[in-house]
Amino acid sequence: MRRTAVAIGGLLLLGLGLSQVGPFRARFEAALHAGGHEFAQVMLSQDKGQALCSQYRDKLPADLIPGFLAEQKALIKYPASGKLMGDWRNGEKVFTDPKRGNCYACHAGVATEVAYGTMGPSLTNYGQRGTSEAVVRYTYEKIYNAWAFVPCSLMYRGGVHGLFTPEETADLVAFLLDPSSPINRR
């Protein structure tokens, strides 16, 4: 009888312990709240992918990678029309807009644009790859959700977060691949 009571008590304590936020996490959340409501709200509403990347400092353990990639791949949505290459003129707008693609922050693009970042590879003449179905599909999926290819990469998941729609993703693909796009003009 007594042994059972002790065991139940022990289990209750264990349960309580596991359900509690650790002291460091509690302190961290308090610091986020000190930064203000809006700041805390965004910092605390990480999705599963962001939480894993934070936890592992952007270097996921090998055994987690296949599951991570599959989950990210499942987040990719496609245009209702099925067309993965849209209008490069609109693609250029989304590419350049700081509130949407903001791609020049990290990538070189049209050769005449000198204010480009160097964190990502240059996209000038990206269209050299041709417009095979495989290239178009890879380009589309990479732009929509970069983490479906490289977990925790610097490149953000613009499609997943709604910075551009599936149709606009197709426009971005066209901006990169269409032979008449200024990205591919010499």
Add this chain to the structure above:
Amino acid sequence: MRFMFLGAVAFGALAGVVAYTQQSKPLDPFEEAMRQRQMYLETFGVLPGELFAKEGKELFFRKGPSGKTLEECDFGKGKGVLEGVYAILPKYFPDSRRVEDLETRVYTCMQTVQGFKPNEIKRDEVKAITTYIASFSSKAKIQVVPKHPAELAMYNLGRELWYTRAGARDMSCAICHDQYAGQRVRLSPVRSPKQGLGNEWPAYRFEEDKLYTMEDRINFCYESIAIPKPEFYSDVHIALTLYMLAEATKSGHSFEELPFFTR
């Protein structure tokens, strides 16, 4: 003074645009900043940052409702000592029982020593006073070494913030400022704490035509990665500043000429 300053700003902005459109290769941001700085000196004999420091000096010696000036505040090396204090902050202060960066310390002392109410304290005044005090640490070796338990806890918070990926752009400080240090975002160079990140504030940014403190700069970063900026004088700023400057200390970095002049 103000009028002259605005004139200088307008001229600088115009010259910047002309210089920008005439270049065909990417500008070296550091060289461009130094060129602009030289232009200010040759044209006006004064840098915009110095005007803020001068304003800060006046505010430092202004009496608050309690009749006291900020000479009565301990900024880390005892009352009235300003020489080198910026190089040892953030640190723990027993009177407020809090780890504080310089801006927060100014904000605290304006209340506890000078008797201002929080709503009477203007952000621009804190910035100017911070700039004045920081100018006494121009070129100083950074010496931020967390020792007190509260400082160590704050360092750990800062490191966690540093790696937290959040917001619509999936960013954290680390993903750019560690992995891609040495690269550029548009034309702005990105450094890591080990490369001395944080050693140039407070600084006048000619690109923005404003004086930025460290807290301003942290907020600018958060805004540009689609995360709402944290409120000033919060543990978020103090923790991140402590983390960055402690890392810069380990690598033996010094502050730039403060207030600095930068892109």
